Amino acid sequence: MSAVELLKKAVEFDEAGRHMEAMKLYEEGAEGLATIAKNESNAAAKTHYETKVREYRDRAKILKEKYVRMSSKGEIKDKIHIVEDSMGHSYQSLFGKYLNDVVEEITVEEPYLREHFQLTNLVMFCELAVTSCRNLKFINVTTCPTEGVDQIDAFKQLKDSLKRTRGINLSVEFSKTTHDRQIILSNGYIIKIGRGLNYFKRAEKYSLGIYNFDFRECRETNVDIFFCPENIK
Amino acid sequence: MSAVELLKKAVEFDEAGRHMEAMKLYEEGAEGLATIAKNESNAAAKTHYETKVREYRDRAKILKEKYVRMSSKGEIKDKIHIVEDSMGHSYQSLFGKYLNDVVEEITVEEPYLREHFQLTNLVMFCELAVTSCRNLKFINVTTCPTEGVDQIDAFKQLKDSLKRTRGINLSVEFSKTTHDRQIILSNGYIIKIGRGLNYFKRAEKYSLGIYNFDFRECRETNVDIFFCPENIK
Numbered sequence: 001m002s003a004v005e006l007l008k009k010a011v012e013f014d015e016a017g018r019h020m021e022a023m024k025l026y027e028e029g030a031e032g033l034a035t036i037a038k039n040e041s042n043a044a045a046k047t048h049y050e051t052k053v054r055e056y057r058d059r060a061k062i063l064k065e066k067y068v069r070m071s072s073k074g075e076i077k078d079k080i081h082i083v084e085d086s087m088g089h090s091y092q093s094l095f096g097k098y099l100n101d102v103v104e105e106i107t108v109e110e111p112y113l114r115e116h117f118q119l120t121n122l123v124m125f126c127e128l129a130v131t132s133c134r135n136l137k138f139i140n141v142t143t144c145p146t147e148g149v150d151q152i153d154a155f156k157q158l159k160d161s162l163k164r165t166r167g168i169n170l171s172v173e174f175s176k177t178t179h180d181r182q183i184i185l186s187n188g189y190i191i192k193i194g195r196g197l198n199y200f201k202r203a204e205k206y207s208l209g210i211y212n213f214d215f216r217e218c219r220e221t222n223v224d225i226f227f228c229p230e231n232i233k
Numbered sequence: 234m235s236a237v238e239l240l241k242k243a244v245e246f247d248e249a250g251r252h253m254e255a256m257k258l259y260e261e262g263a264e265g266l267a268t269i270a271k272n273e274s275n276a277a278a279k280t281h282y283e284t285k286v287r288e289y290r291d292r293a294k295i296l297k298e299k300y301v302r303m304s305s306k307g308e309i310k311d312k313i314h315i316v317e318d319s320m321g322h323s324y325q326s327l328f329g330k331y332l333n334d335v336v337e338e339i340t341v342e343e344p345y346l347r348e349h350f351q352l353t354n355l356v357m358f359c360e361l362a363v364t365s366c367r368n369l370k371f372i373n374v375t376t377c378p379t380e381g382v383d384q385i386d387a388f389k390q391l392k393d394s395l396k397r398t399r400g401i402n403l404s405v406e407f408s409k410t411t412h413d414r415q416i417i418l419s420n421g422y423i424i425k426i427g428r429g430l431n432y433f434k435r436a437e438k439y440s441l442g443i444y445n446f447d448f449r450e451c452r453e454t455n456v457d458i459f460f461c462p463e464n465i466k
Contacts, residue, residue, distance in 0.1 A: 119439055127445040154439040161440035165448060206352055206387040207394035211444055212360040215398060 003032025007056060017105060017186075019063050020140055021171055026060035074190060074226030082199060084220040089199070090213040091128050094223060095183075095191045099132035102187040102232075106133070107140045110196045111178050114146040119154040121197040124213070125183075126158065130166050138169050145174035188232040194221040236265025240289060250338060250419075252296050253373055254404060259293035307423055307459030315432060317453040322432070323446040324361050327456060328416075328424045332365035335420040335465075339366070340373045343429045344411050347379040352387040354430040357446070358416075359391065363399050371402050378407035421465045427454040 001009070006029030014022035030053050037049035082089050090096075106129055112118050122141070129136055139162065145151070155172045162168040181196030193199060201217040209215035234242070239262030247255035263286050270282035315322050323329075339362055345351050355374070362369055372395065378384075388405045395401040414429030426432060434450040442448035 120443060123439050123441065124444045127441050127443075127448060130441060131445065131447070157437050157439040158441075161437065161442075165441050204390050204394065206356055206390040208356065208360050208363060208391075208398050209394075210353060210360075211357045211446075212364065213444075214364070215360060 003029050003036060006032060018138055020067060020107060023060050023063035026056045030056040030060065074228035076224060077227045078225040080223040082218050082221045082223065085217045087217055088214050089218050091125055093214055095225060096128065096132060098185060098189040098225065099129055100187060101134045103133040103185045104135050105138040105186040107184040109142045109178060109180060109182050111144045112196065112198060113143040114148060114151060118198050123158055125197055126162060130168065136168055141172045142175055142178050144176060144178060188228050190226040190228065192224045195219060236262050236269060239265060251371055253300060253340060256293050256296035259289045263289040263293065307461035309457060310460045311458040313456040315451050315454045315456065318450045320450055321447050322451050324358055326447055328458060329361060329365060331418060331422040331458065332362055333420060334367045336366040336418050337368050338371040338419040340417040342375045342411060342413060342415050344377045345429065345431060346376040347381060347384055351431050356391055358430055359395060363401065369401055374405045375408055375411050377409060377411060421461050423459040423461060425457045428452060
């Protein structure tokens with residue numbers, strides 16, 4: 001995409017409330033436009049471009065600051081310690097009460113979405129989100145890329161399914177450096193699980209727990225739930 | 234097992250409320266005892282055995298009549314038509330409200346529990362039953378036998394899991410002639426689904442619906458729910 005196309009897309013996403021994606025597009029687009037400004041011989045055009053570059057960079061900065069604030073600050077609402085081998089910690093039991101009709105956008109940062117069981121955990125999370133948040137419009141996932149083709153196919157299937165079933169947009173961003181795990185809800189809640197979405201032990205093929213994860217034994221982890229009023233969109 | 238052992242077991246099951254199993258043990262045991270009576274040369278002993286045979290057969294008959302009454306009569310409480318390709322018909326959505334703390338015993342008659350997806354449907358049913366019926370003690374399944382070893386392994390895993398997790402006893406009876414599908418709850422409700430437990434279409438590997446069956450498309454079928462007050466144990 002050209003700088004102009006990137007910036008058009010950035011404005012479009014910004015207006016639609018897809019702030020994280022808009023931020024990255026503003027940055028990329030402003031970078032391209034800065035190069036154009038540098039090579040521009042007409043002084044008036046050069047000044048015009050430079051002004052626009054500043055404007056877009058400022059907007060990207062605001063969105064970035066908001067995002068950093070969203071993910072770092074906030075009042076602690078709950079702390080849960082999941083004991084090794086304990087049960088009763090499905091996503092519904094653990095944080096289902098924070099998923100409600102006010103939520104329009106969810107950001108999931110989860111580095112490990114490579115293996116089948118990790119990808120199906122994300123699907124299970126989406127099932128809960130779709131069921132609990134009747135006004136949900138966007139799910140944004142940031143994860144580490146992997147060589148396997150299954151990951152790409154899995155995201156495509158899930159994206160199609162979310163769109164078809166409830167008109168929800170799934171966007172996936174790959175980042176080699178992402179590490180922290182958190183789920184950011186647009187109603188102001190942030191859910192941080194030490195092990196991310198993947199804290200369940202494997203169930204036998206025909207045991208209780210193949211569908212209802214309250215019957216799954218868990219791996220030890222800590223859960224912190226924050227509330228950031230300034231984070232509400 | 235000898236006739237005496239069968240009859241001892243029958244009395245034990247009868248007292249524990251496992252009536253269906255007791256009925257069959259009474260019949261088998263009485264059959265064995267009748268042969269013993271026939272071959273007995275001592276007249277007093279012969280009369281004693283014959284009296285006992287009559288008593289056990291009478292008890293089996295009472296239990297059988299009760300069972301036939303349970304599965305055939307009753308006031309219709311609900312009729313639901315599931316339209317081909319419609320969604321929102323998980324077991325929870327369809328009949329979850331009839332599974333409550335009054336239920337101590339559930340009988341599932343489902344001829345087709347052979348393939349993986351059929352066996353996991355039974356596991357899903359058990360997950361719901363265990364979650365909804367806090368006083369559940371027995372789950373009795375009647376199904377057609379199959380050549381595959383998977384069926385036996387599946388029932389063993391499920392039996393162990395139910396026992397370990399909640400102390401619930403699963404008993405499975407194989408019958409080559411079973412055909413009708415029904416779920417009999419000891420609170421008086423009977424759920425009859427035309428296609429039995431297996432009315433869900435396959436989901437894609439990473440689509441909504443792999444865990445929450447309200448997102449699964451269904452095959453067309455009719456559901457009748459009866460209430461039989463005389464059926465309450």
